[in-house]
Amino acid sequence: MAQILNGREVVDAVNERLRAEVLLLKEKGITPTLGIIRVGAKVEDVSYEKGAIKCAESIGVDVKKYLFKESITQEQLLNVIAAINLDLTVHGVILFRPLPDHIDDNTIRKALLACKDVDGITDQSMAGVYTGTDLGYPPxxxxxxxxxxxxxxxxxxxxxxxxxxxxxxxxxxxxxxxxxxxxxxxxxxxxxxxxxxxxxxxxxxxxxxxxxxxxxxxxxxxxxxxxxxxxxxxxxxxxxxxxxxxxxxxxxxxxxxxxxxxxxxxxxxxxxxxxxxxxxxx
Amino acid sequence: MAQILNGREVVDAVNERLRAEVLLLKEKGITPTLGIIRVGAKVEDVSYEKGAIKCAESIGVDVKKYLFKESITQEQLLNVIAAINLDLTVHGVILFRPLPDHIDDNTIRKALLACKDVDGITDQSMAGVYTGTDLGYPPxxxxxxxxxxxxxxxxxxxxxxxxxxxxxxxxxxxxxxxxxxxxxxxxxxxxxxxxxxxxxxxxxxxxxxxxxxxxxxxxxxxxxxxxxxxxxxxxxxxxxxxxxxxxxxxxxxxxxxxxxxxxxxxxxxxxxxxxxxxxxxx
CATH class of the missing domain: 3.40.50.720 (NAD(P)-binding Rossmann-like Domain)
Structure with missing residues (x-):
């Protein structure tokens, strides 16, 4: 019978390492913080968000939620991203996609700073994973x-x-x-x-x-x-x-x-x- | 015996297509123009440049040369690229690399507009070839x-x-x-x-x-x-x-x-x- 590669076991090992890193960061006055941008309330998005928040809590990562109705305009969403880009207390961002039809995915992706693109959606992150260089983050x-x-x-x-x-x-x-x-x-x-x-x-x-x-x-x-x-x-x-x-x-x-x-x-x-x-x- | 896939035959077919496209562009008042940036005079760079100029001439593409001594500073080279980015009469740019040690390759690559990056050196071109989208150009x-x-x-x-x-x-x-x-x-x-x-x-x-x-x-x-x-x-x-x-x-x-x-x-x-x-x- 095949060996079972148990996700829980990997999570436990990774999270233990991450908890130690978070402690070191907090000693330096930095609380790693994830921004979650969600437009609408798709079941799978909400479910992923819950899992992420639970994981963040167990590690000591803070979460800031940016929740919007489907009626948000592209300009409003761009303003949110611009504010997050400037916000030194938010280190990484995930953004649930696909976005509503009236919002252009490319325009939104381009707006996010690569250094905060922890889910690998920007062109720089794509270039980073393709070239194997430290540019943005992979998915x-x-x-x-x-x-x-x-x-x-x-x-x-x-x-x-x-x-x-x-x-x-x-x-x-x-x-x-x-x-x-x-x-x-x-x-x-x-x-x-x-x-x-x-x-x-x-x-x-x-x-x-x-x-x-x-x-x-x-x-x-x-x-x-x-x-x-x-x-x-x-x-x-x-x-x-x-x-x-x-x-x-x-x-x-x-x-x-x-x-x-x-x-x-x-x-x-x-x-x-x-x-x-x-x-x-x- | 293997069939020989003859580069010359491919070139002839491609160049014929390209000549027709150049004619159409010239009718609209546009002469496709390649900018060649060369720092120093490495034998292989000069040789490639000659080939490119010959090919350009035979198709009807113009070439503008930007030739510099190895002593050019990074700032000066960045100024050249900034000027080319703004120059509507130069449509594409190649830049011979590696550059001299005192010039940072990443900084130079980042300076070039992806829409003029006809040799695929920018991050956007990398992302374009990786994602299969129309962003910059592949090598x-x-x-x-x-x-x-x-x-x-x-x-x-x-x-x-x-x-x-x-x-x-x-x-x-x-x-x-x-x-x-x-x-x-x-x-x-x-x-x-x-x-x-x-x-x-x-x-x-x-x-x-x-x-x-x-x-x-x-x-x-x-x-x-x-x-x-x-x-x-x-x-x-x-x-x-x-x-x-x-x-x-x-x-x-x-x-x-x-x-x-x-x-x-x-x-x-x-x-x-x-x-x-x-x-x-x-």
């Missing part, structure tokens, strides 16, 4: 994948890592982070031919296919480590990943469960970015 | 690789494309462009394990290994298309690529020669970017 989800590998001592140097999905929030940044770790990324997507063979030959799979149980036995092999980024709801109302967990468990070497895997780690990485942004203000 | 060399594939009708949709090398001027942008073409990129590098097998299993190789004849028969297979980005000098003073051309020729389906392959096409792509930048000013 939290792919960084959570790498953190899980690191926590369990899984060295990907030289290894083939098949990344399934090419989105800007998971697939592409994950591939770039794999490269930074000296792994060999293969970016697979819906058009990829013979993805089964490519995946079976890979040492690690990072799966963000966006479809419940899309990755079954035919993609898997015994020496593999599988990181499942997917979060889907089954017909009977249970959460499941993009990997067929039951099938995978009896084939691969190690796998993250859903729930309790990558998703759990993501908010801790967000806090890591906020704390890093706070440190850089010293 | 010319990887775009030349894609242009060669396009010219010869080689459709990489779904195909595995092994990119050898992970630099910001070739490997990474080439991988991102492969993705935009719906190919499946594998980014290989010096730490990659069993690169021979990865390459043999790939449908296309884009080779930027930085070493003469580094890629021999053990990396090649018969259905492959090989794009050789390398330019090296052999002991007897001849140019050669990163692929062992003699070995490859009797194995693979198609290959670019060196000289006469990718290198030839690069300056035409630079002109394509300048013309595009000029069009956008309308």
């Amino acid at each position: 939290c989800t792919p960084r959570a994948c790498i953190e899980i590998l690191d926590h369990y001592g899984i060295d990907i140097t030289g290894k083939t890592v098949a990344v399934i999905g090419r989105s800007l929030v998971v697939g592409r940044p994950a591939a770039m982070m794999v490269l930074e770790k000296n792994g060999t990324p293969v970016i697979c997507h819906t058009k990829t031919e013979d993805m089964e063979t490519i995946c079976r030959n890979a040492d690690v799979l990072i799966v963000s296919a966006g479809q419940a149980k899309a990755i079954g036995a035919e993609y898997l092999s015994e020496k593999q480590v599988v990181i499942d980024v997917g979060i889907n709801m089954t017909e009977d109302g249970k959460l499941c990943g993009d990997v067929d967990f039951e099938a995978a468990q009896s084939i691969v070497k190690a796998i993250t469960p859903v729930p309790g895997g990558v998703g759990k780690v993501t908010t801790s990485l967000l806090m890591m970015h906020v704390i890093d942004a706070a440190k850089k203000t010293i | 010319c060399t990887p775009r030349a690789c894609i242009e060669i594939l396009d010219h010869y009708g080689i459709d990489i949709t779904g195909k595995t494309v092994a990119v050898i090398g992970r630099s910001l001027v070739v490997g990474r942008p080439a991988a991102m462009m492969v993705l935009e073409k719906n190919g499946t990129p594998v980014i290989c590098h010096t730490k990659t394990e069993d690169m021979e097998t990865i390459c043999r299993n790939a449908d296309v190789l884009i080779v930027s290994a930085g070493q003469a004849k580094a890629i021999g028969a053990e990396y090649l297979s018969e259905k492959q298309v090989v794009i050789d980005v390398g330019i090296n000098m052999t002991e007897d003073g001849k140019l050669c690529g990163d692929v062992d051309f003699e070995a490859a020729q009797s194995i693979v389906k198609a290959i670019t020669p060196v000289p006469g392959g990718v290198g030839k096409v690069t300056t035409s792509l630079l002109m394509m970017h300048v013309i595009d930048a000029a069009k956008k000013t309308i």
